[in-house]
Amino acid sequence: xxxxxxxxxxxxxxxxxxxxxxxxxxxxxxxxxxxxxxxxxxxxxxxxxxxxxxxxxxxxxxxxxxxxxxxxxxxxxxxxxxxxxxxxxxxxxxxxxxxxxxxxxxxxxxxxxxxxxxxxxxxxxxxxxxxxxxxxxxxxxxxxxxxxxxxxxxxxxxxxxxxxxxxxxxxxxxxxxxxxxxxxxxxxxxxxxxxxxxxxxxxxxxxxxxxxxxxxxxxxxxxxxxxxxxxxxxxxxxxxxxxxxxxxxxxxxxxxxxxxxxxxxxxxxxxxxxxxxxxxxxxxxxxxxxxxxxxxxxxxxxxxxxxxxxxxxxxxxxxxxxxxxxxxxxxxxxxxxxxxxxxxxxxxxxxxxxxxxxxxxxxxx
Amino acid sequence: xxxxxxxxxxxxxxxxxxxxxxxxxxxxxxxxxxxxxxxxxxxxxxxxxxxxxxxxxxxxxxxxxxxxxxxxxxxxxxxxxxxxxxxxxxxxxxxxxxxxxxxxxxxxxxxxxxxxxxxxxxxxxxxxxxxxxxxxxxxxxxxxxxxxxxxxxxxxxxxxxxxxxxxxxxxxxxxxxxxxxxxxxxxxxxxxxxxxxxxxxxxxxxxxxxxxxxxxxxxxxxxxxxxxxxxxxxxxxxxxxxxxxxxxxxxxxxxxxxxxxxxxxxxxxxxxxxxxxxxxxxxxxxxxxxxxxxxxxxxxxxxxxxxxxx
Numbered sequence: 046x047x048x049x050x051x052x053x054x055x056x057x058x059x060x061x062x063x064x065x066x067x068x069x070x071x072x073x074x075x076x077x078x079x080x081x082x083x084x085x086x087x088x089x090x091x092x093x094x095x096x097x098x099x100x101x102x103x104x105x106x107x108x109x110x111x112x113x114x115x116x117x118x119x120x121x122x123x124x125x126x127x128x129x130x131x132x133x134x135x136x137x138x139x140x141x142x143x144x145x146x147x148x149x150x151x152x153x154x155x156x157x158x159x160x161x162x163x164x165x166x167x168x169x170x171x172x173x174x175x176x177x178x179x180x181x182x183x184x185x186x187x188x189x190x191x192x193x194x195x196x197x198x199x200x201x202x203x204x205x206x207x208x209x210x211x212x213x214x215x216x217x218x219x220x221x222x223x224x225x226x227x228x229x230x231x232x233x234x235x236x237x238x239x240x241x242x243x244x245x246x247x248x249x250x251x252x253x254x255x256x257x258x259x260x261x262x263x264x265x266x267x268x269x270x271x272x273x274x275x276x277x278x279x280x281x282x283x284x285x286x287x288x289x290x291x292x293x294x295x296x297x298x299x300x301x302x303x304x305x306x307x308x309x310x311x312x313x314x315x316x317x318x319x320x321x322x323x324x325x326x327x328x329x330x331x332x333x334x335x336x337x338x339x340x341x342x343x344x345x346x347x348x349x350x351x352x353x354x355x356x357x358x359x360x361x362x363x364x365x366x367x368x369x370x371x372x373x374x375x376x377x378x379x380x381x382x383x384x385x386x387x388x389x390x391x392x393x394x395x396x397x398x399x400x401x402x403x404x405x406x407x408x409x410x
Numbered sequence: 411x412x413x414x415x416x417x418x419x420x421x422x423x424x425x426x427x428x429x430x431x432x433x434x435x436x437x438x439x440x441x442x443x444x445x446x447x448x449x450x451x452x453x454x455x456x457x458x459x460x461x462x463x464x465x466x467x468x469x470x471x472x473x474x475x476x477x478x479x480x481x482x483x484x485x486x487x488x489x490x491x492x493x494x495x496x497x498x499x500x501x502x503x504x505x506x507x508x509x510x511x512x513x514x515x516x517x518x519x520x521x522x523x524x525x526x527x528x529x530x531x532x533x534x535x536x537x538x539x540x541x542x543x544x545x546x547x548x549x550x551x552x553x554x555x556x557x558x559x560x561x562x563x564x565x566x567x568x569x570x571x572x573x574x575x576x577x578x579x580x581x582x583x584x585x586x587x588x589x590x591x592x593x594x595x596x597x598x599x600x601x602x603x604x605x606x607x608x609x610x611x612x613x614x615x616x617x618x619x620x621x622x623x624x625x626x627x628x629x630x631x632x633x634x635x636x637x638x639x640x641x642x643x644x645x646x647x648x649x650x651x652x653x654x655x656x657x658x659x660x661x662x663x664x665x666x667x668x669x670x671x672x673x674x675x676x677x678x679x680x681x682x683x684x685x686x687x688x689x690x691x692x693x694x695x696x697x698x699x700x701x702x703x704x705x706x707x708x709x710x711x712x713x714x715x716x717x718x719x720x
Contacts, residue, residue: 213634
């Protein structure tokens with residue numbers, strides 16, 4: 046059907062198309078995209094405002110609190126950077142597979158698996174000197190996330206199992222795995238978490254007393270690596286080709302099985318590293334609910350960034366700001382911090398409805 | 411495993427299968443029409459939330475279950491605007507819809523329902539004579555009224571899909587939308603109607619969690635049951651009869667976690683394994699039932715030939 050649409054004679058253009066093209070507002074033009082994004086921001090904020098009004102909260106006060114909670118001072122900014130890193134990692138875990146039109150919805154579980162792997166190595170190798178311990182823990186987190194992700198990858202590659210459902214289910218299983226570890230040998234006597242990790246495993250902090258750590262720098266580095274991989278390597282070309290046309294990619298010599306396994310390993314490694322960074326840098330322990338919807342928000346980040354790993358960095362920062370800013374809502378207005386999910390979801394849904402975000406479809410028979 | 415534990419597992423398995431079956435028979439209508447509604451968990455969560463809210467305000471279990479129908483229909487209308495009218499990608503749209511509903515219901519819950527200490531559930535209604543049959547009697551015929559209604563609903567959906575023009579039209583546009591369009595079917599309209607009906611049933615599934623399991627809402631109370639229903643639909647090969655068996659399988663695998671401490675070998679396995687069991691069974695089910703079984707046009711938005719994507 047795509048072919049038919051493309052072959053339609055130009056006389057059949059929808060009314061107004063030429064005018065729009067003349068004004069630079071045609072489909073796909075830069076100006077049109079900017080206008081669409083502004084519209085999406087306005088819609089998202091309008092829905093949130095309505096929501097505040099329904100709950101009897103003062104929107105002005107709420108938005109002011111969110112702004113100050115996100116970037117108002119050094120500590121707020123540090124908190125936003127702290128949340129930016131898992132969002133970047135989880136957006137990479139979505140962007141790479143989605144580029145091959147493989148829907149890895151398992152960032153949430155892969156992050157947890159990485160957190161479990163990092164925690165285990167931190168306790169097992171507690172005697173090692175700091176830097177070596179950190180590197181080992183982060184490597185373990187990457188491996189654990191990649192292995193967890195490869196469960197879905199192998200099932201898709203060799204058993205054609207629908208990866209959407211498998212990865213969604215593995216998210217729940219990973220949460221239970223973390224729960225098992227938390228209630229195991231390293232259990233904290235009071236809080237629902239493991240005891241504090243060996244002190245040498247803490248990631249170095251940045252920006253003075255902000256609370257931010259080098260995790261966000263690792264995340265930016267990972268985004269650059271993923272961008273190079275996606276746009277400058279043979280594997281990346283194969284991934285993008287598979288997304289555009291699996292048949293053409295296969296016939297050109299990009300093995301379907303190899304591509305599937307590669308994207309799942311990379312995605313799981315990225316999300317797993319995010320889990321390791323969360324454990325070593327943020328919580329200094331394995332805590333219940335460590336994924337806190339980062340996996341799903343990460344998908345939103347990847348979509349808004351149009352699956353571009355570099356673009357994911359600023360988008361993740363903005364979404365992190367919304368998430369952290371929303372933490373002030375209970376104190377300022379009595380509204381739940383989960384309101385941040387509403388803004389993120391409405392923003393992405395609006396962009397989807399306006400076709401700014403598009404995921405390619407298989408050819409219709 | 412003694413006899414009593416087996417009966418308990420089977421009978422609580424039937425009870426736990428009810429939300430899944432409601433959701434799955436709703437989803438099968440969507441998928442027959444060519445819509446893969448990944449937003450199903452959000453629709454269930456909506457049904458559960460409005461049911462809890464109405465139960466909290468009125469105390470009526472019946473009203474709580476019924477209010478899910480219009481709530482689900484509204485979700486269906488909203489999703490059909492995105493999936494059908496705007497032709498958005500159904501997987502990512504569904505996921506973002508779920509995220510939206512998690513945000514809305516959690517915020518509303520924290521505002522209005524945290525104080526709710528009401529513990530109320532539908533009571534079992536035994537069917538005379540039948541409920542005295544050993545094992546299957548208590549399991550099937552001494553259940554809440556929702557069990558009997560969902561069985562009737564599953565039969566009705568089976569008839570709707572296979573015995574009516576509407577159902578045959580859905581099957582046509584789910585397989586070959588272009589052929590259906592050429593034959594004069596309004597693909598978009600049919601898909602929207604399918605979504606509204608389907609989501610209404612899915613939302614009743616969410617409400618049935620509330621009215622049969624204590625009456626209290628928790629954030630994310632569906633704990634992925636909507637996604638499990640997606641797997642059940644494929645496992646049941648899009649036939650409500652088989653889907654009912656699939657739902658029962660998942661109900662029983664969920665019921666194991668409540669009985670694990672009563673059976674010595676089960677108690678020696680970490681409790682998390684039993685909690686994870688339904689999810690693992692889902693993965694196995696997805697492997698058994700491959701994607702190739704879906705109607706051909708599932709998850710592919712329809713555009714009339716020659717129209718431009720705006």
